Amino acid sequence: MNCSCCNRHIKHPYHWDGKVYGKQCWIKHCLPELEAIRAQQDDERLQKRIITSRIYQEVFKQKKVRGIKNEFKLKFIPSIINQVKKGRMLSNKQMDLCSRMFNDKDYRLYFTLRVQSGLDDPVTHLMNGQLTPDDLEITNEEAAKLVITYREIPATPEAIGSTINEHEWSL
Numbered sequence: 001m002n003c004s005c006c007n008r009h010i011k012h013p014y015h016w017d018g019k020v021y022g023k024q025c026w027i028k029h030c031l032p033e034l035e036a037i038r039a040q041q042d043d044e045r046l047q048k049r050i051i052t053s054r055i056y057q058e059v060f061k062q063k064k065v066r067g068i069k070n071e072f073k074l075k076f077i078p079s080i081i082n083q084v085k086k087g088r089m090l091s092n093k094q095m096d097l098c099s100r101m102f103n104d105k106d107y108r109l110y111f112t113l114r115v116q117s118g119l120d121d122p123v124t125h126l127m128n129g130q131l132t133p134d135d136l137e138i139t140n141e142e143a144a145k146l147v148i149t150y151r152e153i154p155a156t157p158e159a160i161g162s163t164i165n166e167h168e169w170s171l
């Protein structure tokens with residue numbers, strides 16, 4: 001077996017893109033490509049986390065807090081809105097807590113915004129009954145802004161840091 005790059009005989013083949021390479025050629029030619037793909041995937045994950053944080057913020061902004069008596073919730077909701085406003089993403093734990101405070105109306109807005117932002121496929125939500133066609137026709141100013149800014153949000157070091165240093169929240 002010969003390296004598809006330098007044609008030298010190889011004992012231990014490395015595979016990439018349907019071809020075989022010797023170790024040195026693989027490191028030189030294939031690894032940078034592999035790393036570029038990984039970096040792009042990381043960037044996409046980051047973008048998704050940023051937009052999801054903004055969706056939680058938007059749902060909480062529209063949530064009617066008048067009926068809420070629980071003191072933790074009354075503090076938590078504005079703190080989430082504020083954190084995202086400052087450009088810091090939410091941790092998984094925070095997102096989980098947000099979801100647990102959602103009522104049916106909040107969930108509909110949440111899924112609608114996910115669809116409008118391009119994170120979710122509308123068909124899935126329509127099929128499992130999480131959204132109706134009427135929900136998807138909601139044209140709200142904030143949702144429109146969210147869609148437009150999806151690709152424009154910069155991944156600031158601060159935003160990245162907030163996923164590493166997860167905030168501790170207790171109910």
Ligand SMILES: [Zn+2]
Nearest residue numbers: 003005006025
């Ligand atoms: Zn080679």
